[in-house]
Amino acid sequence: MTRGFSSLSRWIVFFAVICLLIGFGPGSAPAAEKVIKIGTLFPLTGPVASAGQRCQAAVQTAVEIINNRHPGIKVPLAKQAGIMNGYKIVLVHADSQGKPDVGKAEAERLFNQEGVWAIIGSYNSSVSKPASLVAERMKRIFMCGASSSAALTKRNLNFFFRLAPTDETESIEFVDALQWMNKKKNARIKTIGVIYENTEFGKHAAEEAKKAAAHGGFRVVADVPFSPGATNLNSEVQTLKKSNPDAVFGAVLGADYSLWVRTMKQSNWLPKAALNYCSGYQDPVIMKQLGGDAEYFMGATAYSPQFAGLMPAVAQVEKIFKTKTGGVPFDGDSIQEAVAMLVLAQAIDKAGSLDPDKVAKTLHANTWESPLSLGGKVAFQKGGQNKLAKSILTQIQKNEYKRIYPEKMSDSTIVLPMRPWAKR
Amino acid sequence: MQRKFFNGTDAVWLAFLAALALAPLVPAFAANSFRMHVMILILLFAGMSQAWNIIGGYCGQVSFGHSVFFGIGAYGAGMAVVTYGGTPWPGVIIGMVLAAAVAVVISYPCFKLSGHYFAIATFAIVEIFNRGFLVWDWVGGALGLDYPLIEEGLANLMWHDSKTEYYYAALAIFIVTFGIVRWLEGHRFGYYMRAVREGQETAESLGVNSTAVKLAAMSLSAALAALCGAFFVQYNLRVDPPMVMSLDMSMKFVLITILGGSGTLAGPLLGAAVLIPLQEYTRAFWGGLGGGVDLIIFGLLIIIMVVKQPAGMIGILRSAGKFFSGKKSAERGGEAHVSS
Numbered sequence: 012m013t014r015g016f017s018s019l020s021r022w023i024v025f026f027a028v029i030c031l032l033i034g035f036g037p038g039s040a041p042a043a044e045k046v047i048k049i050g051t052l053f054p055l056t057g058p059v060a061s062a063g064q065r066c067q068a069a070v071q072t073a074v075e076i077i078n079n080r081h082p083g084i085k086v087p088l089a090k091q092a093g094i095m096n097g098y099k100i101v102l103v104h105a106d107s108q109g110k111p112d113v114g115k116a117e118a119e120r121l122f123n124q125e126g127v128w129a130i131i132g133s134y135n136s137s138v139s140k141p142a143s144l145v146a147e148r149m150k151r152i153f154m155c156g157a158s159s160s161a162a163l164t165k166r167n168l169n170f171f172f173r174l175a176p177t178d179e180t181e182s183i184e185f186v187d188a189l190q191w192m193n194k195k196k197n198a199r200i201k202t203i204g205v206i207y208e209n210t211e212f213g214k215h216a217a218e219e220a221k222k223a224a225a226h227g228g229f230r231v232v233a234d235v236p237f238s239p240g241a242t243n244l245n246s247e248v249q250t251l252k253k254s255n256p257d258a259v260f261g262a263v264l265g266a267d268y269s270l271w272v273r274t275m276k277q278s279n280w281l282p283k284a285a286l287n288y289c290s291g292y293q294d295p296v297i298m299k300q301l302g303g304d305a306e307y308f309m310g311a312t313a314y315s316p317q318f319a320g321l322m323p324a325v326a327q328v329e330k331i332f333k334t335k336t337g338g339v340p341f342d343g344d345s346i347q348e349a350v351a352m353l354v355l356a357q358a359i360d361k362a363g364s365l366d367p368d369k370v371a372k373t374l375h376a377n378t379w380e381s382p383l384s385l386g387g388k389v390a391f392q393k394g395g396q397n398k399l400a401k402s403i404l405t406q407i408q409k410n411e412y413k414r415i416y417p418e419k420m421s422d423s424t425i426v427l428p429m430r431p432w433a434k435r
Numbered sequence: 436m437q438r439k440f441f442n443g444t445d446a447v448w449l450a451f452l453a454a455l456a457l458a459p460l461v462p463a464f465a466a467n468s469f470r471m472h473v474m475i476l477i478l479l480f481a482g483m484s485q486a487w488n489i490i491g492g493y494c495g496q497v498s499f500g501h502s503v504f505f506g507i508g509a510y511g512a513g514m515a516v517v518t519y520g521g522t523p524w525p526g527v528i529i530g531m532v533l534a535a536a537v538a539v540v541i542s543y544p545c546f547k548l549s550g551h552y553f554a555i556a557t558f559a560i561v562e563i564f565n566r567g568f569l570v571w572d573w574v575g576g577a578l579g580l581d582y583p584l585i586e587e588g589l590a591n592l593m594w595h596d597s598k599t600e601y602y603y604a605a606l607a608i609f610i611v612t613f614g615i616v617r618w619l620e621g622h623r624f625g626y627y628m629r630a631v632r633e634g635q636e637t638a639e640s641l642g643v644n645s646t647a648v649k650l651a652a653m654s655l656s657a658a659l660a661a662l663c664g665a666f667f668v669q670y671n672l673r674v675d676p677p678m679v680m681s682l683d684m685s686m687k688f689v690l691i692t693i694l695g696g697s698g699t700l701a702g703p704l705l706g707a708a709v710l711i712p713l714q715e716y717t718r719a720f721w722g723g724l725g726g727g728v729d730l731i732i733f734g735l736l737i738i739i740m741v742v743k744q745p746a747g748m749i750g751i752l753r754s755a756g757k758f759f760s761g762k763k764s765a766e767r768g769g770e771a772h773v774s775s
Contacts, residue, residue: 055725064725104723111579112671112678113718116472120719123468140581141673148584148595162578209569209577211675236570236577 045098047365049074049352050121052132052142054109058240059265061296062344063134066157067104068335069345070131073352074100075331085324087357087380094360100352103127107138114138118145128365129154131351134344136160137211143171151367152374154355155395156348159289160215164396170371172391174347174354174384176400178212178288181311182219182260185286186227188309188404188416189258192284195418196427200283204233204256206247206271208264213239216262216288232256239267244274252280261287261310269297272304276432283428286310286404293343298407305410307429311402313343313385315412318403321420324382343402346383354379354389445617455606459599469719471598475670477704477711478605479663480691482612484703486659487688489616492698493625494652495632500541500557501660501688503564504534506680508661509668510574516591517580523592527665531658538657539650546649549635561682568676579675580668592669601670608666609704612659616700628652632698660688694740696749705748709740 051070054063078099081089093099103125107114114133121127122145129152133139139158146153147168154172155163161177176184192198203224207213213236224231233254237247248271251259259282263271268291275281287310291297295315298305312318319326328349329341341349354374359365362373378390378399386399404416406425413423458474483505490496511530512523545556569577587594594600619625627648630638635645668674678684695706713736721729744750 051723055722056727056730060725060727067725104725106718106722106725106729108718108722110678111673111675112667115671115673116715117718117722119472120469124719137579137673137675141671144582144584144672210677211578214577238566238569 045093046101047094047098047359048101048103048125048127049355050103050105050118050125050127050130050132052105052107052114052117052121052130052138053134053348054138055104055106057109058267059109059134062265062294062342063107063109065336065339065342065345066132066134066348068332069156069341069347069349070352071102071335072328072332073349073356074102076328077353077356081327084327086328086353086382088353088360094356095363095365098359100356107133107135107142109135109138111137111141115141115145118142122146122149122151128152129355129367131156131348131355134158135210135212136163136215139163140211143168146170152355152371154351156351157289157344158212160211161219162211162215164394167394170367172351172354172371172374172395172397174350174389174397174400175289175313175344176311176402177396178216178219178262179223180400181288181402182216182223183226184311184402184404184416185220185260186223186229188286189229189284190227191416191418192425192427196425198257198283198427200257201230202232202254202256202258203229204235204251204254204259204282205231205262206233206235206237206251206259207262208239208267209236210239212264213262216260220260220262229258233259237267239264241267241270244270245278247271248274248278248280251275251282252278255280256282258282258284258286261285261292262290263287263292264290265294265297266291268292268294269301272301272308276304279432281429281431284309285429289313289343289402292407293412295340295342298410298412302410303435305407306435307406307408307426309404309406309415309425311343312405312412313400313402314341314346314383315343315405316340317405317412317414317422318385320422322382322385328383350381350383350389353383354381448613448617452606452610455609456603459602468598469715471602473712473715475598475602475605476715477707478602478609479666479670480687480711481704481707482605482608483660483663484688484691484695484706485609485612485616486656486663488692488697488699488703489619489628489656489659490649490652491656491689492692492702493616493619493632494628494649495698496546496649496653497554497689498557498653498656499554499682499685499689500560501656502561502680502682502684503541504538504657504660505664505667505684505688506564506568506674506676507534507537507657508664509674509679510568510580510664511661512592512665513580513582513668513674514574516582516585517575522590523665523669524590527592527662530665531661534661534664535654535658538653542650542653543646546646557685558682561680561685565676565680568680575675577675579673579678582672592666593672604666604669608662611662613700613704615655615659620700624648624651629698690737694737694747696747699749701752702747702749705752709748710737713737 053066077088080092105117131154136158139155143153152170157175159178161179205217205220207217235247235250285308292310358370358374362370381389385401388399392398403414405412406415414421415425487501508530511526515523515526627643631645691706696702717729717733
């Protein structure tokens with residue numbers, strides 16, 4: 012046998028194995044009676060992979076509750092096993108890699124090949140947009156837990172539903188909070204800087220921030236975009252430092268958030284107040300990594316373990332969630348994905364049908380019990396936005412997310428201005 | 436001696452194209468939208484890589500900047516639909532012309548550099564365009580351009596319910612790019628390109644204006660890359676700078692061509708036919724497991740291929756051909772074979 016033949020044989024075997032894997036590999040769930048397949052589409056790889064993996068675990072947690080009896084858990088559907096007289100939910104997972112084209116292709120594959128009935132996803136607003144259009148064209152439901160771009164629900168789609176508050180509502184909340192700080196805490200905040208990743212999410216957040224600031228009578232003195240996944244934010248922080256705004260609004264995801272905070276420390280600069288959109292701020296893993304440097308930053312938070320008093324039902328659900336995340340608790344984003352799954356299951360159960368049109372109309376027509384939501388209930392307006400979505404302004408104090416605004420929901424006193432780096 | 440315009444190999448190609456044209460009519464293909472998606476991507480990326488092959492393979496100028504031209508084409512079609520509310524066709528043409536013009540403008544100074552320095556310069560150009568488009572509000576900035584749900588059909592180059600039309604559109608692009616390169620192979624200009632690749636000084640000493648040849652090759656390559664970019668945006672119904680103008684996308688142009696066999700007509704198709712299904716199927720099967728299992732497997736497979744057959748897929752075919760014809764197999768390893 013010649014050497015070339017030997018090489019060729021190996022190649023043939025190699026490709027045969029690949030073909031076999033393609034033909035008979037894993038993928039779709041086993042066909043069973045009374046099964047509703049739901050697709051999850053999150054960034055399981057890439058810069059925000061850890062957030063995407065937690066979102067996936069949150070949906071798995073919700074499905075575990077829906078499919079089995081959990082008398083001790085006080086959320087809808089926990090006391091029964093399955094929905095619609097015994098239907099079980101089966102999840103089919105996909106990775107969007109945080110890329111719009113991959114997300115769209117995976118949404119198509121989930122619907123056409125895996126035969127999922129609806130999709131829950133996609134964390135990144137830029138992925139949720141094209142992926143939800145796939146669902147809309149196919150007249151299938153797309154439940155969006157955490158994507159915050161306000162533009163998503165301004166498209167007036169019929170099959171798109173979003174649970175989280177938007178950048179628009181969070182910006183208004185931030186400006187209200189600044190006015191409260193000026194009035195009640197004599198903060199004398201007049202100028203604002205905005206730092207944001209140059210993506211769909213960041214750009215939208217910055218636009219809404221500027222709009223809300225102008226409306227609230229604040230002057231925007233620094234507009235600082237950066238490329239996500241940056242290895243260095245020195246020039247961005249120097250730009251902020253030079254403009255020296257009284258408050259900074261940040262739309263900085265994942266590891267970029269750690270880099271931003273640490274670069275501010277290196278530059279020995281802080282504004283009086285730093286307020287963050289749903290971002291690296293509310294990631295408990297990042298807070299832990301930053302340690303003392305995370306202190307006194309603020310942000311909009313839909314959930315943190317310190318909200319237990321406000322949301323007593325979460326504790327039991329969180330126990331299941333922690334078994335899937337190695338002990339990491341829910342955060343404001345991941346809990347929204349669990350809510351998305353639970354609300355969808357309630358709607359299917361109530362509609363008593365697997366006709367997507369009927370279920371979508373049921374979703375629109377009702378107010379849903381949601382003990383995992385800060386507002387306690389979920390209701391959708393035209394375009395699919397949850398009009399009862401709420402978040403609380405928190406501040407990290409002693410490694411905990413303390414509630415500081417609205418005042419009636421607060422549990423701690425705000426530390427203002429932020430304590431300088433040298434005095435920590 | 437000039438190559439015959441039509442030979443036995445061309446007959447095989449025509450039979451292959453006929454089979455591709457008939458493929459969607461076979462239920463095994465038509466019934467499966469994911470398989471159609473993979474086929475569309477194979478044709479698109481084969482076309483893209485063939486566009487790159489003109490300057491990178493035949494002319495020997497390794498460019499990592501082709502995602503810029505791809506992006507210009509994507510934005511041309513995208514703006515025609517999203518910004519101006521028209522059909523994409525004028526945008527496709529404008530994008531191609533603009534990409535060719537930009538290619539000439541940025542390549543002229545870069546061609547004064549040679550070898551690695553030229554490649555490094557093209558890297559920088561991608562970053563410049565990426566950052567520029569991210570902050571340029573007229574083209575949508577970081578928000579990108581999202582297509583509205585408009586009427587499907589050839590006029591809007593958009594189809595909602597079926598992938599068959601997209602498949603034929605991708606096949607048309609594939610035929611155009613491969614047809615042009617096939618024509619170049621037998622044309623005087625094709626010989627000039629290969630002469631420049633083999634030795635610029637030698638070519639010039641024989642009267643070839645190497646700068647003009649490289650600029651013409653680059654502009655043709657850029658225009659075809661822009662055509663592929665226009666299709667890409669029509670297929671995905673969204674464009675933003677990281678999607679199209681990125682080093683990641685540039686690397687695909689280069690990787691597919693080199694994997695298939697740089698400087699050969701069949702190389703880009705072979706590269707795309709192996710790389711794209713691997714990428715799509717590994718993601719489909721293992722992507723949902725999380726932790727990048729699919730990407731690890733994909734990367735390992737590429738490493739195995741490159742180590743086992745540096746000449747690319749074309750080298751494997753040659754080995755197979757020699758085996759079946761009873762000749763001794765070609766040596767393994769070493770430099771990639773480049774056909775002329």
